[in-house]
Amino acid sequence: MSAPERLRLDGRVVVVSGAGGGGIGTAVTRMAAEAGATVVAVSRSQDNLDEHVAPLAAAGLAVVPLRADASTDDGIAVVIDQVRRLDGALHGLVNVAGGADPTTWMPSTRVSRADWRALFTRNLETAFFMSQAVANELRTTGHPGSIVSVSSVSGMNSAPFHIAYGTAKAAIVAMTRTMAVELAAHDIRVNAVAPGVTQTSASATYVDDDPDRDRRAIALGRRGTPEEQAGAILFLLSDLSSYITGQTLLVDGGLNLKWSHLGADNTSLFLKDESFRATIKEM
Secondary structure (H helix, E strand, O other), X not given: OOHHHHOOOXXXXXXXXXXXXXXHHHHHHHHHHHOOOEEEEEEOOHHHHHHHHHHXXXXXXXXXXXXXXXXXXXHHHHHHHHHHOOOOEEEEEEEOOOOOOHHHOOOHHHOOHHHHHHHHHHHHHHXXXXXXXXXXXXXXXXXXXXXXXXXXXXXXXXXXXXXXXHHHHHHXXXXXXXXXXXXXXXXXXEEEEEEOOEOOOOHHHOOOOOHHHHHHHOOOOOOEOHHHHHHHHHHHHOHHHOOOOOOEEXXXXXXXXXXXXXXXXXXXXXXXXXXXXXXXXOO
């Protein structure tokens, strides 16, 4: 089978939890459908589904908009019921649902139990129980599958003033590794992606537009797009990644590589000798 064929998802059903926000989830929905999958696009907001997902279905893609709250058992049951009524074999799940409102940024000394629990429910608990349900369905039907969850660069490093969110996203990494071991015998792969700063409507609520700052902070010099995150997720869903499980793929443009003392040109700010600076920049 050629590489393009191994990227295809024809005849397969993929669930995208958190598909309606117009960002990563919507991009994954579109790209998975373009790759041949029938996509169950889940959002708890009908308005979001109408705005971002319905146009995909109207354009002829095999996308099924579904209003359901994946943070509840009843909502998950609605998703699985919809999957069972579709043609094609269940193959994949993408857990995008999560995030954090700007009000959740605060010193760790101010985080309340309610703050902590709300962010863990939104980011970790929802992903786990959705994964559990899809894994059980795959085991029952005997089909192989691929589960991909969205962590964050904040879960791969420190997350100052965002401890509950960062810790929940770090827990997704641990969840991914453990489920990968348990489900491998059933030919179910479990992976995650950890996005860096990505241009979405959600991130726009607390990240301003500062190209100079982006060049200083990110090795590739710019923020990512939802499509770039979706591309990595599509790879992990597909047979191109058939020997990959238990991994969390950083998709951050090299944000995690930069040290605080590196300048926009990726050289140390402590270097005085400009000729030396020019020499080490030569490729």
